[in-house]
Amino acid sequence: MTRYFEVHQRDGAARTGSLYLNNTIPTPAVIDPSSLKPEAEGDIIYPGSQWHFGNGKAATQATLKLRERVGKNKLIIMPSCTYSSMVAGDVTCEKIDVPADEGPTGIAYSERDPETTRDLYVADGIGCHEGNPRRLLAELMKVRKNIAPDSALYAPNIALPENVAMLIYLGVDILDTTRATIAAFEDKYMTSAGFIHLDRLAELPCCCAHCSGTSAKEVKGMDKKQRARLLEKHNIATLEAEVALVRQRIRSASLREYVEGRCRHDPALVAMLRLSDVEYDFLEERTALFKPAPLLATTSESLTRPEVVRFARRVQQRYTPPEKDILLLLPCSARKPYSISMTHSRFRKALGKNLKLVQEVIITSPLGIVPRELEVTYPAAHYDTTVTGYWDAEEHRWVEECLEDFLLKHPYKHIVAHVEDEYRSICENVSKKLGLEITYTSDGNVTSPTSLHKLEDTMKELCSGLSYRGDYR
Structure with a gap:
């Protein structure tokens, strides 16, 4: 357990x-790699x-x-000779025998010689995988799985304004300005949405x-060295501003929503987010059961975020409905909890x-289905989503699977659906697939007097x- 690094707040794998x-x-912090030199007194x-x-x-x-x-108030990263994972496993380097209790220490992570006391x-060489989202995520x-939870993780030579939110979301604590400096000497002007070549800038x-x-005209007219120094200062300022914003997002428990929006500028980042959701256990065990912020489901990736998948799984695996013969399927409402909506x-x-005498189940995206008894739990009472009247194929498939699993596990004598539009389509598809009879009671508008x-x-x-016969309410 480290004595020099303390976690204050978490949002998934990210933390301040x-x-x-x-x-x-x-x-999370951004450091200047030149400050790591012993003579720099960092x-x-x-x-x-x-x-x-x-x-x-x-x-x-x-x-x-x-x-x-x-002295003992500065962190020393142990001299390393780490190898690429492509090198044979029997190739090792000599161990640096410096006790961890002599002061704060760091070390390059190595599968061949893992340590847990630093x-x-x-994450040495992590920048080599920038163009390969699957390998970078892996x-x-x-590294994050195999080091102590309260140890800091430094990912050198990879930070860009557009990817720091994703890196921090996956558990990185410290980044550096290497890429910002290199970009400056390549006449690349960094923004939060990616870099722009200086010769393309009108302003x-x-x-x-x-x-x-x-x-922009004055910058283009500077000599190469002067121009690079100005761009370097700007690039670093942009990077630091992005990290500061991510820190605030962690404090407000809304980093996932920010990452979903930020990654749209780069297909590799979108791929990385989707691949990370496939690694459900890694994110789920680091995701709080309740958050003080609303869950905003505004992208297709919202269907696979840990909170949504966890809720759907627990409804299927842990929820035991009251003993009732009649199931009533209802549409969701904009206001939460549903029961207080008009x-x-x-x-x-x-x-x-x-x-x-009726078991009420609400059909909704992205949560799938919400039994009335669970409507005040997180995230059922705390989510918001885009309402257009149109559901894409992924939403249809996901909600149909949730409803199908529920009906297979909990049979009812009578099923009534007071739904319209996409909700009705979902019920009809599940009814046809399972061979169940569903009675529909809405005539075009679920709140009309006739319906x-x-x-x-x-x-x-x-x-x-x-x-x-009683229930659990």
């Missing part, structure tokens, strides 16, 4: 925290690789001397301190004294002679 060194570093120091020292013994001695010189782990998850789309006093108030009024009277009459007829 502090590295307590000579100066407290709030995380709070995080990397003395060099084992190749630089020649062997492990010399590297150990140099590290011990460095610790003695800088304050910081470096490497990040591997500078930024009001930072480095851009506000000049114009629409559902009318439904329940139409049921009258027969309400206790409500039909619902009332149907329920009176079905409930006639039934007695209340």
Whole structure:
């Protein structure tokens, strides 16, 4: 357990925290890699690789001397000679024998020689996988799973304004400005939506301190070195601003929504988000059971986010409905919980004294189905989604699967659906597939007097002679 890194708040695998060194570093953070040099007097120091020292013994001695010189309030990343995963497993390097209790330490993560007592782990070479979302995700998850939960993770040479939200969402705590500096010397002007080549800029789309006093034309007219330095300052400022915004998103428990929107600028990031949702266990065990912020389902990826999948699975695996013979399927409402909405108030009024004899289940996207007893739980009472009257094929398939699984596990003598449009289409598809008879009580508008009277009459007829057997409410 680390004594120098503390996690303050989590949102999925992302977290805000502090590295307590000579100066407290709030995380997620962006550092300047040049500050890692021993002579730079930074709070995080990397003395060099084992190749630089020649062997492990010399590297150990140099590290011990460095610790003695800088004191116990600076984090030293151990000299490493990590290899690519392509190198044979029997190739190893000498172990650096520097006790972890002599002060804060970091180490390059290695499958060949895993350690669990360091304050910081470096995902060495992670930048090589930037163009391969599947491999990048696999490497990040591997490191995050195999190090202590309260250790910081540093991913060097990969941070860009458009991808830091995704990297932090997957558990990275520290990034650096390497790519921002390289981009500046390539005449690339960074924005939160990706870079723009300087020669394509008619104006500078930024009001930072480095851009506000000049114009695109003036920047283009500078000599190469001067232009690169200005672009570097702008790029780093853009990167730091993005990380600061991500920190705030973590505090407000809304990072997932931000990531879903931010990744639209890059197909590789969209692929990475979708692949991460496939790794359900990794994200689910790091996702809170309840959040103070609403769950905003505005993209197709919202159907596979951990909170949605977890709710649907628990309805299927853990929920035991009251013993009732009649199932009433209803559409969702914009207001949550559903029962306080005007629409559902009318439904329940139409049921009258027969309400206790009926099992109510609400059909909705993205949650699938919500039994009335669970409508006040998270996220059933805390989500919002885009309402257009149009459901895409993925929504149809997902909600149909949820309803189908529920009906297979919980048979009813009578099923009534007071639904229209897409909801009715879903019910009809499930009814046909399972060979079930469903009675429909809506005539074009679920809240029209005619439809409500039909619902009332149907329920009176079905409930006639039934007695209340109790439920869990």
